Amino acid sequence: MTANDPFGLRSLTVEHLRSTPGVKWQQHPDRLASWVADMDFPMAPAIAERLRSIVDRGMVGYQKWGAGASPAGHAFVNRMSAKYNWEIDVARVHDLADVLQGVRLAIGMLTEPGAAIALHTPAYHPFLHSLTDMDRRLVHAPFDVGELRDVIAVERPAALLLCHPQNPTGHVFDRSQLAAIADIAEEFDLIVISDEIHSDLVYAPNTHIPFASVSAAAQSRTITVTSTSKAFNLAGLRWAVMHVGIERFDTMLKSYPKHWFGSPNMFGVEAAVAAWTEGDDWLAAVMGVLDENRLRLSELLAEYLPGAVYRIPDATYLAWIDCSILGDGDAPFEIFQSRGVELSPGTQFGAGGSGHVRLNFATSPAVLEQVVATMAGNYVS
Ligand SMILES: Cc1ncc(COP(=O)(O)O)c(C=O)c1O
Structure with missing residues (x-):
């Protein structure tokens, strides 16, 4: 964590992410995880503090929320x-x-x-x-x-x-x-x-x-x-x-x-x-990194995977990438899998998905670059 990165969003490494317990990094341990829509970022400190304070109180019985919404x-x-x-x-x-x-x-x-x-x-x-x-x-x-x-x-x-x-x-x-x-x-x-x-x-x-x-x-x-x-x-x-x-x-x-x-x-x-x-300070910091990543992804694809077609999204941390230059159906997904990256296969999303992959870019800029270089079979550690 630094003054420029108070929430530790930019310093994530693959080594650390592989040690995290969620399905994202554990399901395919031999591949970089850019698939399911979970972000790699740890939760906002305000949320962690709130949860910790409940645990510290030690009481988690029935709540007095009254009728209706919580x-x-x-x-x-x-x-x-x-x-x-x-x-x-x-x-x-x-x-x-x-x-x-x-x-x-x-x-x-x-x-x-x-x-x-x-x-x-x-x-x-x-x-x-x-x-x-x-x-x-x-x-x-x-x-x-x-x-x-x-x-x-x-x-x-x-x-x-x-x-x-x-x-x-x-x-x-x-x-x-x-x-x-x-x-x-x-x-x-x-x-x-x-x-x-x-x-x-x-x-x-x-x-x-x-x-x-x-x-x-x-x-x-x-x-x-x-x-x-x-x-x-x-x-x-x-x-x-x-x-x-x-x-x-x-x-x-x-x-x-x-x-x-x-x-x-x-x-x-x-x-x-x-x-x-x-949580809005944290969310603003996350949006800053995501905004950079969605733009940077365009440059990375042009550099490593020319021919892939990517329209920068207006929302979400999901990139919908046309890789049909590598083949129809889920051929691109399979190629990227064989090179060591787990993405979401385009056909999973139904009509219009052939030749596409969905890439989750909610990670650090360095991990994003490692992902795209690995997709291209070009990553040198
Ligand atoms: C559009 C959309 N709806 C729903 C969900 C799943 O949400 P939940 O786990 O709350 O059902 C996702 C998860 O990625 C999503 O992208």
């Missing part, structure tokens, strides 16, 4: 107001264990088996699996809103599963796109499930706009799901949150016994509160 649910309401001027009622906020739980609850409870669900592709692969597992039909949603309307008019899906910002492309839907999507949702009576888990990871001058904040009409047909797990690297703590704009879904959820959905883990809740109320 303290993290309240922190969510405050953050949406402060960051986006999106004013929401805490009575419509539900705690979850993870974001996919909310996505699946909404699909399962609001649409019927066999129903069509629109999704921008390439898509975060657990969305694709969710549709298959739940016997819903995938409708490929084009990113262009004019084309999207045409597809929706023909396919008549029950819902649009919006990934905003989008994984794996890093696309941020801007206000005019969101307004057009809201109009389409209104015209064709779509439910919108908006996964905004990457919303704290948007690079300036782009800004995040919660889909449901676009209009009262949009909000009344939208379920928004998010968490601190991506931007603050807390996925193992199992907490997420859902805002339910659809009144009948809120009524349905509240009509079930609370135990059916479980209740949140206090460490996840406390970590989320610390993240959203005391």
